[in-house]
Amino acid sequence: MIYEVFARKDHHQELKHVGSVDAADDELAKVYAWALYDEESWVEMCVVPRSAIIPVTEHGRVPVWGN
Amino acid sequence: MTAVKDLTADQAERALIEKIQAGFTVESEEDMTPGYKKALLTQLTVQGDTELMSGPAYYLAARDAPTINSRIAVIAIVHDELGHANIAYRLMEDLGVDKRWLIYGREPHEFKHPYGFDQPLENWAEMVVANGFFDRAGICLLSDVHENTSYGPLRRALVKVDREEILHLRHGESWMRRLAKAGGEAREALQRAVDWMFPMTLEWFGLPDHLKRHSDQLVYRLKGKTNDQLRQTWMAATVPLCESIGIKVPAHYDAAKGEYVIDYPFPCQYDPEAKRWLFDEPITWDQVFERWKARGPMNQRYVEMIQGKADGLFGGRRW
Numbered sequence: 001m002i003y004e005v006f007a008r009k010d011h012h013q014e015l016k017h018v019g020s021v022d023a024a025d026d027e028l029a030k031v032y033a034w035a036l037y038d039e040e041s042w043v044e045m046c047v048v049p050r051s052a053i054i055p056v057t058e059h060g061r062v063p064v065w066g067n
Numbered sequence: 068m069t070a071v072k073d074l075t076a077d078q079a080e081r082a083l084i085e086k087i088q089a090g091f092t093v094e095s096e097e098d099m100t101p102g103y104k105k106a107l108l109t110q111l112t113v114q115g116d117t118e119l120m121s122g123p124a125y126y127l128a129a130r131d132a133p134t135i136n137s138r139i140a141v142i143a144i145v146h147d148e149l150g151h152a153n154i155a156y157r158l159m160e161d162l163g164v165d166k167r168w169l170i171y172g173r174e175p176h177e178f179k180h181p182y183g184f185d186q187p188l189e190n191w192a193e194m195v196v197a198n199g200f201f202d203r204a205g206i207c208l209l210s211d212v213h214e215n216t217s218y219g220p221l222r223r224a225l226v227k228v229d230r231e232e233i234l235h236l237r238h239g240e241s242w243m244r245r246l247a248k249a250g251g252e253a254r255e256a257l258q259r260a261v262d263w264m265f266p267m268t269l270e271w272f273g274l275p276d277h278l279k280r281h282s283d284q285l286v287y288r289l290k291g292k293t294n295d296q297l298r299q300t301w302m303a304a305t306v307p308l309c310e311s312i313g314i315k316v317p318a319h320y321d322a323a324k325g326e327y328v329i330d331y332p333f334p335c336q337y338d339p340e341a342k343r344w345l346f347d348e349p350i351t352w353d354q355v356f357e358r359w360k361a362r363g364p365m366n367q368r369y370v371e372m373i374q375g376k377a378d379g380l381f382g383g384r385r386w
Contacts, residue, residue, distance in 0.1 A: 002161075019224065020157055022166065036150045039227045 001049055003029040005037055008044040015044065077102070087288050092219045096162060106283040107218055108159060110290075113179045114212075115155030115169065117205070120180040121148045123369040125197065128188035140238055141194065147231045154224050161220070175370035176362050181271045183264070185363025186339065192246055192256035193264070198239025200261075200268045200305060206232045207300045208290075215291030240308060247312035258314055263342045265305070265316050270334055272298040274352055302327035317346075339364050 002022055008015045018037045023029035029047045037045070083091075083100045093099060099107070122145045129145070132138035156166045165172070183201055188194050209232065213225040246257040273279075276295040284290045292300070302318055306327060309316045317330040332349035337358065 017223075018227070019154065022157065022160060036153060037227065038150075039230055 001025075001029075001051070003033065003047040004050055004053065005033040006046050006048065007037060007040070007042040009040050010043055015046075020050070021047070084286055087217045091217065092222075093217050094219045102283065103287050104162065106287050106289055107221075108162060108164065109179075110212075110284055111155045111159050111221070112169075114209070115152045115159070116178045116180040117184065118148045118155065119152035119170070119373065120178060120184040120369055121145075121197075121201070122152070123372040124184055124186075124188050124365065125194065126372070128191070128194035128197070131189070131191045131194065133191055137191075137242075144198070144235050144238065147235065151228050151231070154228060158220055158224060171374050175367045176360075178366075178370065182359045182363055183267045183271055184369070185366045186267070186342070187365050190256055190260075191242075192253070192260040195239045195242035195246065196257070196260040196264045198235050199243045199308070200239070200264050201271075202232055202235040202239060203304055204268050204271055204301055206236060207297050207304075211292045211297065211300075212290050215288055217288040243308070243314075244312055247314055261309060261314050261316060263337075263344060265309075265318070266331070266333075266335075266337075266344045268301065268305075269298060269318075269329060270355065272301065278352060299327055 001024070002020055003026075004017060005019045005021060006015050007018045019033075021029055021032040021036060023032050026047070033045060033047050077100075080100050080102050083098075083103055087093070091098075093103065096104070125141055125145050125148065129138050129141035132141055156164075156169050159169065160166050188197055206229070209225055210229055213222060213229055216222050216225075243257060246253040273294045276293045279294060282293075285293070306316055306318055306320065318327055319330060320326075321328045331344070331346040334350055334352060334355045336345040336348035336350050336354075337343070338345060
């Protein structure tokens with residue numbers, strides 16, 4: 001399953017999309033995201049199953065997140 | 068430029084190329100033509116494979132690190148490189164390519180990384196020159212893609228990659244300065260590494276522009292600079308660095324021409340066993356492609372390190 005990865009650099013900044021991982025379950029998705037997107041000392045990181053994202057714009061009919 | 072002609076002959080291809088020229092960002096497979104998708108997948112394969120194969124090369128070289136901290140630094144670089152490979156392959160998965168096949172399903176000679184990553188890095192000097200030269204080449208290529216690519220997901224993915232590659236480069240260049248300053252054997256080892264790795268990286272950028280047969284990647288704005296422009300960008304960084312630390316390189320800046328000039332017949336033959344360029348044996352680019360296609364001495368070993376050895380304890384290519 002594909003999970004989109006979001007992270008926040010510090011408390012004053014927005015949560016931003018930093019990439020995606022392919023994982024068998026939520027626990028592995030957390031581990032992959034933390035190990036792979038380690039370019040910053042994030043104060044917050046979360047993963048969202050891509051299938052849970054509800055597109056609003058027309059372009060979002062297919063995922064355009066990529067990485 | 069036959070490939071370009073073929074593309075523009077097709078109505079849909081021409082429409083997409085015009086849209087891209089007007090600033091359109093491609094976001095999903097729906098936006099793509101078959102030609103665009105093929106060119107993008109080729110680019111991502113080379114990018115991912117290059118990152119992946121730097122891993123085993125650097126890992127083996129890390130054994131020669133002079134201190135525990137410098138060894139940890141290289142292992143951290145290997146970690147980054149594997150992450151970068153994953154990013155390219157992850158993008159390819161969204162275009163229907165199987166990542167397991169990419170990593171485990173291909174034979175060693177089917178990977179698309181440059182010939183430079185088929186070579187053994189046998190000492191610390193070679194390790195840090197790889198960071199200083201190969202990672203510099205990676206930065207030249209990828210920062211151009213980052214600035215120019217028409218593919219939105221790749222542009223965003225490269226933010227992380229660019230940042231980390233700059234750290235690798237800093238590691239390489241600061242160690243090159245250090246070894247040069249140390250003098251003696253350290254300095255000699257550095258010069259020997261530069262002697263084979265400088266021409267190796269020049270060749271990496273590929274066919275000179277006057278021989279370039281197709282430029283799908285430029286037509287679809289998957290990159291911005293030509294091979295020769297990228298080679299110049301690389302030399303503009305590496306030649307002054309080497310000159311400043313008293314290390315000789317076979318290239319110099321020609322003020323009259325306003326560009327860097329290579330001081331040997333380019334391309335020429337290479338002896339991978341002796342790690343020596345035969346400047347008295349000029350060859351054609353077709354011969355270079357033959358040499359690349361035959362792969363270098365470490366190709367099999369590096370791929371086995373990634374995939375597992377076929378007849379090893381745990382078997383190989385399990386997928």
